[in-house]
Amino acid sequence: CMEAGRPVEAEMKYRLLEQDECPAVNTCEPEVPSFTASRVSQYSCQRKTTLNNFNKKFTDAFEIMAENYEFKENEIFSLEFLRAASVLKFLPFPVVRMKDIQGLPCMGDQVRDIIEEIIEEGESSRVKDVLNDERYKSFKQFTSVFGVGVKTSEKWYRMGLRTLEEVTAEKTLKLSKMQKVGLLYYEDLVSCVSEAEADAVGLVVKKAVHTFLPDALVTLTGGFRRGKKIGHDIDFLITNPGPREDDDLLHKGLLLYCDIIESTFVKEQRPSRNIDAMDNFQKCFAILKLYQPRVDSESQSTSEEFDMAEVKDWKAIRVDLVISPFEQYAYALLGWTGSKQFGRDLRRYANHEKKMMLDNHALYDRRKRIFLKAGSEEEIFAHLGLDYVEPWERNA
Numbered sequence: 262c263m264e265a266g267r268p269v270e271a272e273m274k275y276r277l278l279e280q281d282e283c284p285a286v287n288t289c290e291p292e293v294p295s296f297t298a299s300r301v302s303q304y305s306c307q308r309k310t311t312l313n314n315f316n317k318k319f320t321d322a323f324e325i326m327a328e329n330y331e332f333k334e335n336e337i338f339s340l341e342f343l344r345a346a347s348v349l350k351f352l353p354f355p356v357v358r359m360k361d362i363q364g365l366p367c368m369g370d371q372v373r374d375i376i377e378e379i380i381e382e383g384e385s386s387r388v389k390d391v392l393n394d395e396r397y398k399s400f401k402q403f404t405s406v407f408g409v410g411v412k413t414s415e416k417w418y419r420m421g422l423r424t425l426e427e428v429t430a431e432k433t434l435k436l437s438k439m440q441k442v443g444l445l446y447y448e449d450l451v452s453c454v455s456e457a458e459a460d461a462v463g464l465v466v467k468k469a470v471h472t473f474l475p476d477a478l479v480t481l482t483g484g485f486r487r488g489k490k491i492g493h494d495i496d497f498l499i500t501n502p503g504p505r506e507d508d509d510l511l512h513k514g515l516l517l518y519c520d521i522i523e524s525t526f527v528k529e530q531r532p533s534r535n536i537d538a539m540d541n542f543q544k545c546f547a548i549l550k551l552y553q554p555r556v557d558s559e560s561q562s563t564s565e566e567f568d569m570a571e572v573k574d575w576k577a578i579r580v581d582l583v584i585s586p587f588e589q590y591a592y593a594l595l596g597w598t599g600s601k602q603f604g605r606d607l608r609r610y611a612n613h614e615k616k617m618m619l620d621n622h623a624l625y626d627r628r629k630r631i632f633l634k635a636g637s638e639e640e641i642f643a644h645l646g647l648d649y650v651e652p653w654e655r656n657a
């Protein structure tokens with residue numbers, strides 16, 4: 262992963278230019294822009310990654326490997342697989358032979374071995390081993406609960422617990438409030454959030470916010486802003502132009518759970534060096550009650566009419582609300598739009614290639630010792646000397 266190449270996009274543009282300069286139109290063949298692997302940047306922020314993934318077979322395998330290493334707290338190996346997945350997500354063709362990955366960045370030995378297995382056998386024995394691994398299976402179940410991370414999973418696993426049934430049956434466990442609601446609404450929360458649900462929640466959130474702050478900007482961020490059709494939650498960024506008065510945004514009734522994290526932002530504080538650090542915005546990891554009229558089948562309603570009163574006509578949905586001061590809005594938007602890998606690479610690129618520090622609040626130029634202001638995402642890319650990448654091209 263050492264080479265910081267020129268993005269392929271640049272070469273494509275170059276080739277298109279050449280075509281346009283052809284003197285006689287009919288002598289020009291509509292040539293598919295050739296792909297130069299060695300020009301692919303190791304940084305996903307210099308690549309355009311849409312949701313059109315030609316290599317899902319491989320990237321799914323890598324993400325399982327990465328997750329298993331995350332469960333083992335092996336960040337280096339986890340990142341190795343995440344970076345490789347990100348490169349293959351960007352590739353404009355499916356990999357069918359080893360030659361296809363020649364010259365690409367982030368293709369280490371572990372990664373190549375798995376690609377080779379999948380090309381030859383159609384699947385990877387290493388990935389299968391992970392999927393069958395007891396520890397992986399338990400951690401996968403545990404971390405699917407809202408409020409449970411690797412640390413808690415580790416603790417439960419060491420206690421001998423293996424399944425969520427065992428966790429709920431273990432009455433001596435001291436669960437956090439977050440974990441309790443995580444288990445209470447488990448079925449709803451593990452089922453994905455649809456685009457329609459995201460739109461519906463968007464209306465509810467906007468209405469609630471505008472009751473308190475009529476001028477506030479409420480922007481959908483996260484995966485849905487990148488064009489994803491489903492997600493595990495819905496992310497919103499809220500900012501209010503004008504005087505600051507950002508407390509108490511979130512109100513009663515609709516909120517099944519709300520964990521408000523107060524802002525810990527200190528003015529003039531430089532961006533954190535920790536690439537995966539949390540930001541300091543006031544935020545609320547909430548679970549919202551979304552009412553959905555049930556479409557019942559005839560047979561159900563006749564035989565079980567009595568139960569109808571108890572039929573659940575709502576779904577619990579995870580919503581992240583992040584509140585940013587207006588001057589930091591562009592940085593917050595860039596950070597919270599993701600993808601996580603895209604954000605990581607942006608910070609790594611800023612740090613290593615530009616001697617700048619980027620986080621969800623600001624961009625700091627270490628050489629000039631100044632903060633660089635930005636009113637839009639475009640300006641941040643420009644500060645970093647990067648071509649602009651649209652949100653739907655940030656699915657790295």
Ligand code: DCT
Binds near residue numbers: 484491492494598604
């Ligand atoms: N993010 C961040 N700081 C955090 C958490 C998240 O900057 N402490 C960014 C990175 C991605 C983005 O916010 C949204 O996070 P998720 O909701 O976890 O990811 P997603 O891309 O929206 O995917 P999903 O569909 O699973 O919600």
Ligand code: MG
Binds near residue numbers: 483492493494495496
């Ligand atoms: Mg999300």
